[in-house]
Amino acid sequence: MLALVRLCLLLVCLKGSAAEAELTPPHDLFMLTLNTNYTLTWDWDQSAAGSDSATFTVQYAGNHQLKKRNPKWTTVCAETSGRSCDLTRSGLNYLGLYTVRVQTNMNGSHSVWKSLQFCPDKDAAIGPPSKVQLGVSGSTLDIFITDPQNSSNGSMKEQLNKLYYEIVYWEQPKDGKGSTPMTMTTDVTMLTLSKVEPWTRYCVQIRSHDDFYNKSSTFTQPLCTQTEGVVPWWKIFLFFLLSLVSCFLVVLLFLYGSHRCFQMCKATFLPNEKLPSYIKQHEGDYPCLIVSDCELDLCDPVIVCPESAILMNNPAVDSAAPPAGLDQDRSGRHSRQNSSSSGDSGVYSAGGNSAGLQPKVASTFTDVNPLFNSEKLNMLSMNSEFKVSPVVQDEGVVDMEV
Structure with missing residues (x-):
């Protein structure tokens, strides 16, 4: 009975070995490396499997583990359908020596392992400067x-x-x-x-x-x-001159712009023309303003001197003959006024001679006060309430009441 059991186990093992031998393993194993980046690549004949798909398993172990009775293999890629496996993050020591193997899996069957010896320090390529x-x-x-x-x-x-x-x-x-x-x-x-x-x-x-x-x-x-060299002195001078001209132009443009902006603001908020244009076009059609009594108070004062002072200051009057109608008493009064030894001053009455004095008053305005121009006389003539009346004073000065 025991012999029969052993025979059955032997047949099963032989059948499994025959199935594994029939499955094609990977081939052309190659380690693609750069610095510390490692990728295992391989090839496999798909025609041997027909329409069935195959997967692959990748493992590695240090060569010092292979000396043990039961070495420890670390699986990196399990049941992968690709033709490559990245071992970069597997923690391989750059100075270590390893054995990497790959196996084909299909429908529960496994091929034999194909292995590759790999030493990063010796086999990994180095890259150029980064x-x-x-x-x-x-x-x-x-x-x-x-x-x-x-x-x-x-x-x-x-x-x-x-x-x-x-x-x-x-x-x-x-x-x-x-x-x-x-x-x-x-x-x-x-x-x-x-x-x-x-x-x-x-x-x-x-x-x-x-x-x-x-x-x-x-x-x-x-x-x-x-490469560069020593810059010639003429280039330095040229660069300095160009920079100086550029700065001058920038400042000039800034000042011109500021002036234009100021002029525009001034013309907008403080225009020179006080009256609107449509009023200035009809400026001659409007009547002149009548001067009021209050404005007369702002005029220059007028002083009317006596006739004796006018005759003394006006040579033309002294040399002229006395006008017709004047009696000897008036000439006598002239002589008394011109006499320096007499201390009495003559007194003129308002009656009788007032008509003859009015022209003298008008001429006295223009002779005594030249600043009182014709424009002020026109303003005074427009005021209907303006009246002139001579007043007799003790000192011989004729005042004018307004």
Whole structure:
């Protein structure tokens, strides 16, 4: 009975082994790497499975685990339908040695494992600098390099402490003629190229190197810039002159704009024309204003001097003959007034001679006060209440009452 059971188990194992042998395993395993990014790729013959779809399982283990009786395999991709598996986040040590294997699964059956030995330090490729910048300082050329980055955005110098860079630079061709490329190496990320010509355009390419396993990256894309030199004095003077003229024009435009703005505001809020235009067009059709008594108080004062003072101040009157109708008494009074020895002053009565004095009063206005012009006389004549009456005073001065 025991022998029969053993025979059945043996048949089952042989049948399972035959089914696994019939399923085609993956082939052409390849590890695609860059710095610390690892991706396992493979190929598989679909024609052997017909219309059925197959899946794949990927595992890895350290080579030191393979020496144990029951090694520990870590599954990275289980039952994946693709032809690749990303091992970047699997925690592989850059200096470790690993075995990676892949198996085909279809309808509950499994193929044999296909394995690959992988050492990141030896097999992983390194990339070029992640960033390159050029700076010009006079006639020198400054180069700024950013280290290649690993999967955690750190510098690859954390894994490759002997990493350095190869720099190739050359003069950009002019008329189809270029200079011979020059090469230099450095392990720093900032350097200055002093052996360059001023006012010349140069191009630079850089790649990474590691000598332990003789690994090199590809070159970066060419980056070009032009060097500078000493600026001639005439250029400095020209720039200064242009800047001075520009500042003057800006100030002039500002002042002109401010003046125009002020004039517009003044014309808007404080116009020069006090009367509207339609009133000024008919200005001659309006009657003149009548001067009131209050406005007469604002006129200049008028002083009427006696006839004796007028005769003394007016030579033309003294030399003229006395008008007709004057009697000897008046001439005698003239002589008494002109006499300096007499202390009595003559007194004139308002009656009899008032008609003869009125013309003298009018002439006295114009002779004594020249500022009293014709325009003021017209204003006085328009006032119907204006009256002139001589008043006899003791001192011989004739006053006018208004």
